[in-house]
Amino acid sequence: MNRIDLGSPLGITIALLPEILLSGWALIVLLVVSWRHQTAQDSRLAGWLALAGLLVSGAGLAALWVSGAAPDGLAQMVALDPFRYGASAIALLAAAGTVLLSLGYLERERLLAPEYYPLVLLATAGMMFLAGAEDLIVLFLGLEVMSVAVYVLAGYNRSDPFSSEAALKYFLIGAFASGFLLYGIALAYGTTGTTNLSLIGAQLSGRPIPLMAALGLGLLLIGMGFKISAVPFHMWAPDVYDGSPTPVSGFMATGVKAAAFAALVRVLMEAFPSAIELWQPVIAALAIASMVVGNLIALAQRSLKRMLAYSSIAHAGYMLVAVWTGTHVGAGAVLLYLLAYGLTTLASFGFLTALGRGGERDVTYDDIAGLAASRPAIAFGLSVCMLSLLGFPGTVGFIGKWYILTATVAEGQMILPVILVLASVLSAGYYLPVVMAMYMRPSPSAERHAAVGLSPTAAGAIALSVAAVLLFGLWPSGLLKLAGASARTLTQTALPLAGQ
């Protein structure tokens, strides 16, 4: 195992290789587009450059992962563990999917300002910082880098008032959430004298949790709760998802959520393991509220985009159930579920881009009636996605839910799993009608779906995602092993410290 001294400039450079590559690449793309930002061709160029950047960063990440690098002594600033790599890989995948979806979408919607792609890259770099943050300051930095870029992306369609509304709403709520988070960080620092997660954990272990630290934990949870859109911090999500350009909505639902969840798990398990009695009931309450409210409101939606937005709240609830456990199995379940949900959701939003025009805000269940007859491939793929979101066997969504159930049941908890499955039954009430509309209802007219289609890149990305959803649903063994192994190292750095 390679020991890396994170205190030295060289060490931290190696440890941050993927992030540095990605941020640097984002700046290069920005430079390129400042000269070439007029035509559709320029926009495409920026898109492919961005994709190359994601690949390069991914290669850096893979190198780091394979090298098995570990911190020499205390992990300062950033973690060097597979949990970070796994979460970063999910963020990179989400970004790559978003870029592929955007290539055709931006052209079609006449959103030809290629700064879009550097923003996606910067947001992804922020996510990777967030996922790897071993220090509350890094966590905050990552969160802000990610959020600021995504605020801009949300309002990218300047001519559309809903997009502007989405950006403003997201920005205001996001700033509000950042305030909570920062105050929480301050209180945690005030109690323990450090912002390093493991050191906070060490400071807090073996004694009753001071009130200040408990307050800090609460504020941190509120701040994170906004980012993962858990009920009752979810009010912004539907409008923002709804108003943003659809690929950006997909990016928010997958990448932003993945990074925020990774950070949440790390903070709870490394900095506050001794406060588990304090945060478990809170997480359980958030989980139950998110599952129930998210699913119930999703049931009432007519617009598919809003339905996906509310369902993403419900999925945050499912993942919180896994977070609740506070165990390695639970962390592995979060990681696997993030991947499962990310693949499926990105593909779903991708299909949504094929169905409408002008932001897809008004695509309802009626609009996809009879789609199976004219567009069998799209109907099949979207059905697979709906079944995966529902958690049906044979899809990766089922494996994810099953992992969460296992993690929770292994802790002897029965109520949360039962609520989880009952909530899933509710979700059948809005996922199945999508399948039903496409296959079982007649198309209103023959040319109704004439305009439905995907650009080749989007089709390729979606096809890969759907194939992965089915493949991992049937052969989940490798994935389960990877997720489990990634999570097992999560607190290895923290544990020896706790005894000091």
Added chain:
Amino acid sequence: MTELLDSIGYGQWILHALVLLPLLGVVPVLLGPESSAKWTALIVTTLELVLSLGLWWALDPARGTLQLVSNTPWIPDWGISYRVGIDGISLVMVLLTTALMPISVLGSWHNITRQERGFYAMMLTLLTGLVGVFLALDLFVFYIYFEVVLIPMYFIIGIWGGPNRLYAAIKFFIYTMAGSLLMLVAIVALVWRIQSVTGYVSFSYDHVLQHAGAVGPLAAWLFAAFAIAFAIKVPIFPFHTWLPDAHVEAPTAGSVLLAAVMLKIGTYGFLRFAVPFFPQVALSPTVSRIVVVLAVIGIIYGALVAMVQPDIKKLVAYSSVSHLGFVMLGIWGGTLQSVQGSLMVMISHGFSTGALFLLIGMIYERRHTRLIADYGGIARVVPVFSLIFTVVALSSIGLPGLNGFVGEFLVLLGSFAAYPLATVLATTGVIFAAAYLLWALQRMIFYRLDNPENERLTDLNGRELAMMVPLLVGIVWLGLYPAPVLRRMEPAAKRYIQLTQPARAATPVAVTGSTVEVRP
């Protein structure tokens, strides 16, 4: 015959072949032209039937254990393997499924006119799921098959069903899924609780069966979750409300397979999993009383509601609730007769009700109505149809000499010792069955031919006769000479009784220790 089968290694590949063949058949159905889809489906299902017949000899009838077990690791880290095997109970369920499948395909020949490729692909997928569900010996695999059969049936009802099909399809799906997800939690909890005792994670049926006693007080909740999942599937009153909608709206083949096979997944689940895992809970006086009361309510309520239905298809649908009540009563009767009787009811209900739905489909294709009042006196116009309909109806009533009688008689005989009052009440169900079916028969087939539209009805054609004759042979054979079938099931039924009455069995550990024998 056994030597012949051994010489081709039949036992080693057959259980996989039965699952894979229909799935592979989906490919030519989807890729071929629309017009040949039904032919492909017919060939594949017939081939499946022929292949499955060998199981009759491959199974060693002297042993009640699970045989032909094959084990392929799937998700080794989690103790999940693709594990299949067969005993007398699953044997008859698999044969029932494979036998009814080609008949159902023939029954769809003319009434499925649009998207034929899709329909027959769904039928073949359904066949894979149904066979898999009866073969699975790993709880995870069983759960997957249990859920997977929902999808094709959901599409079959939702795309090719009657006017109210969307409502029926989603109701069917959500009902079943609600139950099965609770069962999923129970499966995971059961395996992890066992893991905490044995230190070993395995979803294997034998492992769970052997150690299920270790779950302690949780057993009541786990049994409840399993029981609700299966009770919805059976369906036991009051979980039956999805059934009339689904049966009535489904196309003929869908109704046949729903009634004849899919309902049996529920009772099979009780026999294979729910009761043997948690006998102390399942057979405790309280739970037994609840189940038996619900079974009797189902028998009588199903029959009474059937009696007042103006729609013949709905009448048959409700009669299923009544018949399945007998199965539940027999399972809880706990004697060899009653359990064997339950199994017989499961088989003969498959034949009789399957045949009834097919006959209703045939007459509906001709007249486009299912209202009993629209018919009357058609015996004069369609004598062959009327004769077959009468015979099948009589078998469903339970006329001695036909198949329905054997099972119900054994159930009543075997359950009387344990539940005399319930058995007496259940007997009235047989009388009510005679009432609703004979009354319907009278109004449809006999009386005066007073509706001129019925005068132009044509009698059964060759294809329709080809479907009905095997069913009739089965109905008469099972009625007159059920012994071979009973003999095949007897060791498995005995084993079930042994498993579920640990207090009575002398050495329960020794019994569970020899659960599985892998035949070379």
